[in-house]
Amino acid sequence: MIFKCFSLLIITQILVATAKPINPGFDDPQQKALEKEAKEETVNLLNSLFRSQIAYFTEVNSNLNPRTKRAADIRLYITRLNQAIAENELDKKDKMWLDIFEEFKGSPLLLNREEETGLTDMQYKILLTGKKLQAISAGFVSDVADYFWKMAKISGKVVENHFEGKNRLTNP
Incomplete structure (x- = not known):
């Protein structure tokens, strides 16, 4: 389960690239709207990742002595994740x-x-693999699946828009 969590973190980094402009300089309002939608979905996924980690590590931290180094590290990690959630710009x-x-x-x-x-x-x-923590991880996996579905739909619209644009240019 722990390795799945870190694998998802790496996958998420790759997914951020999918929200980058597909054809920079292409001045089509529909294309721009699709790019904006892809960026928003990626921001939502990153926020979901951050919130899942906050929930996970908050649960872990609640079972640690607050004076331990690990508890302090986790509190700082959660603070950094909250700061990342507060940022709205994808890059x-x-x-x-x-x-x-x-x-x-x-x-x-x-x-x-x-x-x-x-x-x-x-x-x-035992602390790291508790049922509540498994549920948090499963929730994030569901969010990633939803993201892939939404991005596939957006990609389909981009392709459709591209071909419609070509047809408008060749068949005025």
């Missing part, structure tokens, strides 16, 4: 996500170090 949000990833790559939030968590390996494993 800035994406940069913030990359910055958060860089900032916390040295802090093994999902790995147990007893001196940082105050828990044994088994206790931490």
